[in-house]
Amino acid sequence: MSNLVMALAFLLFGGAEDPLPSGPAFGISVNGVPLRPHMMAFTAFPHETVTLSYRDSLNWSVPDLGFTGTGKEFSFNLPGSHGTYTVTASDSETVQDYIMVVPLNTxxxxxxxxxxxxxxxxxxxxxxxxxxxxxxxxxxxxxxxxxxxxxxxxxxxxxxxxxxxxxxxxxxxxxxxxxxxxxxxxxxxxxxxxxxxxxxxxxxxxxxxxxxxxxxxxxxxxxxxxxxxxxxxxxxxxxxxxxxxxxxxxxxxxxxxxxxxxxxxxxxxxxxxxxxxxxxxxxxxxxxxxxxxxxxxxxxxxxxxxxxxx
Structure with a gap:
């Protein structure tokens, strides 16, 4: 390979890494229904009681709504408004964000x-x-x-x-x-x-x-x-x-x-x-x-x- 080709290759790809996106770290369930493989989002509705669960104890939080909890299950009652919220689940090694969609009623x-x-x-x-x-x-x-x-x-x-x-x-x-x-x-x-x-x-x-x-x-x-x-x-x-x-x-x-x-x-x-x-x-x-x-x-x-x- 010529020096010119090597230089161009370095400029184009030097330091870049082949991206390998990772799927969700925890296979959680939403109201008893397992979240489908690869999915990191789910839908909920105003005033609904949402229960998230996993086979092991996790730390849970919905920062924008002020909900936190620890355990194999985590339940909270949604307010009457719509929104798109980050739900965080973590253990001692891993932090995983999910997205909870509360749609605006048509x-x-x-x-x-x-x-x-x-x-x-x-x-x-x-x-x-x-x-x-x-x-x-x-x-x-x-x-x-x-x-x-x-x-x-x-x-x-x-x-x-x-x-x-x-x-x-x-x-x-x-x-x-x-x-x-x-x-x-x-x-x-x-x-x-x-x-x-x-x-x-x-x-x-x-x-x-x-x-x-x-x-x-x-x-x-x-x-x-x-x-x-x-x-x-x-x-x-x-x-x-x-x-x-x-x-x-x-x-x-x-x-x-x-x-x-x-x-x-x-x-x-x-x-x-x-x-x-x-x-x-x-x-x-x-x-x-x-x-x-x-x-x-x-x-x-x-x-x-x-x-x-x-």
Whole structure:
């Protein structure tokens, strides 16, 4: 290797470490239901009594609400307000943060904005029938980049921000679990996989219309769909050659779709739409997955640029 090549390699990668994100340290249960593998977030509701548990005694705290406790179980009563809270569990060696989402009930959404955050109208805006039933998640700078699973944060699913704080989004946590399970299976066959790159998650109706989508019932509006790819390290904003055919092409996306269908058939993830998209002028191939409840596939556009040989 020439001195020039070695110098460039050092400048690009010197001191950098291959990231290997770790999953949750403790497999806790929420109200008796085990948190799904890879997940670090759960939903609760105003006035609910929440009980967290683990097989061993832990130190527990919800700093923003002033709750603390020690033991195999930790219970507390939520106030009547919404919010996004850090829940900390620790033992003598490890500290693990989880995120508790207390959504804003959509009954409180009466105009096309929330605290000046532009949302637009669901459906024709004349009824409340099409509002998200999961409620809106309120995000502030301290929670915007909070990790909600091994590889994903809230910000991964909110690809656009509007104005100041707070920001709002809707997110089906089953989608987060589905992406993590797909990644896990991909990594078994392609060990170089390191990250899930989400290019589109939740979209407000206003933003969806602004980018030219005329449907008012896209699953992106309900936080139940994601467009993404899987890549190795270092990130290069491009899906990896997952099927090892020496090309970056739609078949790398089909590789992900096939794994998804196997997981759905086994009942390990929520069933939904899955389609691989080809190269477009702005970026490479990607995959759409959602949690609509029934299997769906559709014809995607033909390649608009040549598939490069790598």
């Amino acid at each position: 009954a409180q959404f009466r105009t096309n904005t929330l605290n000046s955050f532009p949302i637009g109208f669901y459906g024709d805006g004349n009824t409340r029938d099409n509002l998200p039933d999961k409620g809106f998640i309120e995000l502030w700078p301290g929670t915007f980049d909070a990790r909600i699973s091994t590889h994903l944060t809230f910000s991964d699913f909110l690809g656009h921000t509007e104005g100041g704080w707070p920001q709002y989004m809707v997110l089906d946590l089953r989608l987060v679990h589905k992406l993590e399970c797909v990644f896990e299976q991909v990594a078994l066959l392609y060990p170089e996989a390191r990250s899930i790159h989400c290019i589109s998650g939740f979209r407000t109706p206003a933003y969806n219309a602004a980018i030219g989508n005329d449907t008012g019932f896209s699953l992106h509006l309900y936080g139940a769909a994601a467009d993404f790819w899987i890549e190795g390290w270092p990130d290069n904003d491009l899906i990896d050659d997952l099927d090892r055919n020496k090309r970056i092409d739609v078949y790398d996306g089909e590789f992900i779709v096939e794994i998804t269908r196997a997981l759905e058939a086994a009942g390990e993830v929520a069933t939904g739409g899955a389609s691989a998209y080809r190269w477009i002028p702005t970026h490479g191939p990607f995959v759409h997955l959602d949690t609509r409840g029934s299997a769906a596939v559709w014809q995607t556009r033909q390649s608009l640029v040549d598939n490069p040989v790598i």
